[in-house]
Amino acid sequence: MNAVAILGILVGLVAVATVVGVLWQRSNGHVREIDDASTVISVGELNADAVAGRGATLLQFSTEVCAPCRTTHQLLGDLATELNGVAHVDVDVSHRPDLANRYNLLQSPTTFILDGSGVVRARIGGAPRPAEVRAELDRILAAA
Amino acid sequence: MATAEKPLPASKQALLAKEGQPGIDPRGPRFGAGITAVLVLVVIGLALAGPALPPETIGARATQPAFILLAAISALFAWGAFAGIRRHPYGLLFKKLVRPRLAPPAHLEDPKPPTFSQGVGFVITFAGVVLSLVGVPYVLLIAAVFAFFAAFLNSVFDYCLGCQIYLLLVRAGVLGRGTRAA
Numbered sequence: 001m002n003a004v005a006i007l008g009i010l011v012g013l014v015a016v017a018t019v020v021g022v023l024w025q026r027s028n029g030h031v032r033e034i035d036d037a038s039t040v041i042s043v044g045e046l047n048a049d050a051v052a053g054r055g056a057t058l059l060q061f062s063t064e065v066c067a068p069c070r071t072t073h074q075l076l077g078d079l080a081t082e083l084n085g086v087a088h089v090d091v092d093v094s095h096r097p098d099l100a101n102r103y104n105l106l107q108s109p110t111t112f113i114l115d116g117s118g119v120v121r122a123r124i125g126g127a128p129r130p131a132e133v134r135a136e137l138d139r140i141l142a143a144a
Numbered sequence: 145m146a147t148a149e150k151p152l153p154a155s156k157q158a159l160l161a162k163e164g165q166p167g168i169d170p171r172g173p174r175f176g177a178g179i180t181a182v183l184v185l186v187v188i189g190l191a192l193a194g195p196a197l198p199p200e201t202i203g204a205r206a207t208q209p210a211f212i213l214l215a216a217i218s219a220l221f222a223w224g225a226f227a228g229i230r231r232h233p234y235g236l237l238f239k240k241l242v243r244p245r246l247a248p249p250a251h252l253e254d255p256k257p258p259t260f261s262q263g264v265g266f267v268i269t270f271a272g273v274v275l276s277l278v279g280v281p282y283v284l285l286i287a288a289v290f291a292f293f294a295a296f297l298n299s300v301f302d303y304c305l306g307c308q309i310y311l312l313l314v315r316a317g318v319l320g321r322g323t324r325a326a
Binding site: 001003005006007009013014017018020021022024025063064065066067068069070093094095096097100101105106107108109126 | 188189192253254256258260261289297303311312314317
């Protein structure tokens with residue numbers, strides 16, 4: 001293969017990788033609402049110390065090799081402290097394939113937003129966007 | 145969690161290295177991933193410039209420039225994965241050449257996530273090295289393309305490969321079966 005063609009392929013690879021990176025950044029961390037109320041989670045079953053919030057619970061699934069899980073922990077913890085009736089529960093699933101399978105976890109962090117009855121109302125893959133989490137919590141708390 | 149003397153922004157607090165554990169400058173691994181991205185791009189270029197089908201003998205396959213460079217990159221990944229990211233040569237390079245020119249880091253991070261990424265890089269590149277040595281066509285190129293995407297996205301976009309694949313490996317039963325790490 002000649003030098004010009006090779007250079008073209010290399011530049012193309014960098015371009016494709018850049019597009020992938022931009023798309024990933026755009027799609028990551030959005031709140032996806034779940035319409036059917038079929039999944040109910042009692043957080044006490046996942047973590048003996050966990051207490052669900054009266055109004056809503058931010059249920060975070062983390063792994064030990066995940067730096068954004070730490071920032072997410074802080075973000076959601078702060079939200080739970082700030083907002084009345086909202087609790088934050090962080091479950092480490094590094095060694096829990098059973099939970100990863102049961103809730104179809106594909107990446108960490110993955111966050112579920114549960115309403116006061118434990119029904120999963122929304123799901124977030126990746127580091128959550130604070131404004132979207134607030135909006136969803138407002139919606140859930142208003143409906144309660 | 146370690147309490148710093150000056151409170152950090154909340155988003156940074158969470159990344160602090162655990163108490164009693166030396167942390168790393170979070171810019172170090174991204175700097176290293178940048179070097180890796182450039183090197184694997186060179187591997188891809190060399191592989192494209194070389195013969196389309198693998199040479200007949202093991203000796204000839206092992207002395208192709210693309211093979212030698214990918215083997216060296218793979219060895220560097222192994223270094224990071226098994227000796228820990230803190231002992232990686234790119235980390236030392238970062239400390240000597242880059243960090244003195246930057247402001248001191250606002251915080252230090254847990255080395256576990258980037259060490260895991262080094263392991264992923266090692267598995268991908270080592271598979272490419274071994275299979276191409278055996279004579280499987282195109283694997284060197286394929287491994288280099290995978291490694292390029294991972295290193296480039298990590299370096300430029302702070303993409304966390306471990307976050308995306310760790311749980312898939314746990315679910316596949318490859319990881320996470322053992323007892324909980326301390």
